[in-house]
Amino acid sequence: EVQLVQSGAEMKEPGESLKISCATSGYTFDTHWIGWVRQMPGKGLEWMGIIWPDDSDARYSPSFQGQVTISADKYISTAYLQLNNLKASDTAIYYCARLGKLCRGSNCYNYAMDVWGQGTTVTVSS
Amino acid sequence: DIQVTQSPSSVTASVGDRVTITCRASQPISNSLAWYQQKPGEAPKVLVSFASTLQSGVPPRFGGSGSGTDFTLTISSLQPEDVATYYCQQTNNFPWAFGQGTKVEI
Numbered sequence: 001e002v003q004l005v006q007s008g009a010e011m012k013e014p015g016e017s018l019k020i021s022c023a024t025s026g027y028t029f030d031t032h033w034i035g036w037v038r039q040m041p042g043k044g045l046e047w048m049g050i051i052w053p054d055d056s057d058a059r060y061s062p063s064f065q066g067q068v069t070i071s072a073d074k075y076i077s078t079a080y081l082q083l084n085n086l087k088a089s090d091t092a093i094y095y096c097a098r099l100g101k102l103c104r105g106s107n108c109y110n111y112a113m114d115v116w117g118q119g120t121t122v123t124v125s126s
Numbered sequence: 127d128i129q130v131t132q133s134p135s136s137v138t139a140s141v142g143d144r145v146t147i148t149c150r151a152s153q154p155i156s157n158s159l160a161w162y163q164q165k166p167g168e169a170p171k172v173l174v175s176f177a178s179t180l181q182s183g184v185p186p187r188f189g190g191s192g193s194g195t196d197f198t199l200t201i202s203s204l205q206p207e208d209v210a211t212y213y214c215q216q217t218n219n220f221p222w223a224f225g226q227g228t229k230v231e232i
Contacts, residue, residue, distance in 0.1 A: 035222070039226075044211075044213065044224060044225075044226050044227040045162075045164075045170065045213055045215075045224040045227070046224065047215075047221050047222050047223060047224060048203055050220065050222070058172055059220050059221070060221075061127075061221040062221070064209075079195065095170070097169075097170075098170075101177070110217060111158075111160065111175040111176055111217055112160035112162075112172045112175040112181075112215070112217060113160075113162075113172065113215075113222075114172050114175075114181075115227070116169040116170060116171070117169065118169060
């Protein structure tokens with residue numbers, strides 16, 4: 001069974017930094033993109049970025065470029081999301097998710113975020 | 127970047143009703159669209175990929191259609207357990223933008 005297990009809830013003060021982990025199991029980690037999604041309180045889903053764990057190629061949504069850092073350690077099958085200089089507006093639930101892949105011959109297609117972590121609630125408050 | 131616009135933002139219907147949610151992409155994306163269901167307090171769950179392919183285990187009352195720029199998610203007979211927020215997502219090019227969400231209530 002494919003599983004993504006995220007680190008626990010965090011309470012931080014403004015200006016602090018935070019690194020959320022997403023530990024995966026049940027599949028070959030470095031053959032699927034891993035993505036991160038933000039959900040602010042009472043709001044919708046926002047796609048933050050993705051990483052290819054084999055070579056740590058990271059792609060960011062323009063809204064989050066420069067604001068967060070996505071990384072991965074393929075030797076322990078874990079992805080990370082780092083948030084620096086936290087603000088109250090970073091208060092949200094952060095999800096990691098695997099990008100599902102369908103291969104036909106030599107062509108592969110990423111078709112959806114098919115397995116999700118349970119989410120990590122981050123609260124930033126003084 | 128490709129944007130997706132989802133409507134309506136909310137819908138209230140009765141058990142057994144047919145519910146339709148639409149999603150429009152800012153440029154043609156072939157069939158590169160997924161639909162997700164998110165129940166309160168839970169992570170999202172993918173229902174449909176490639177615009178119309180139902181994921182394993184998803185009840186057949188859910189259906190997706192469309193291609194190009196216009197897509198639809200239909201619940202043919204609304205059930206109490208379908209109360210949730212539904213999101214579309216274009217999967218044609220990174221960044222994979224989500225629609226704004228549609229809250230379905232009974």
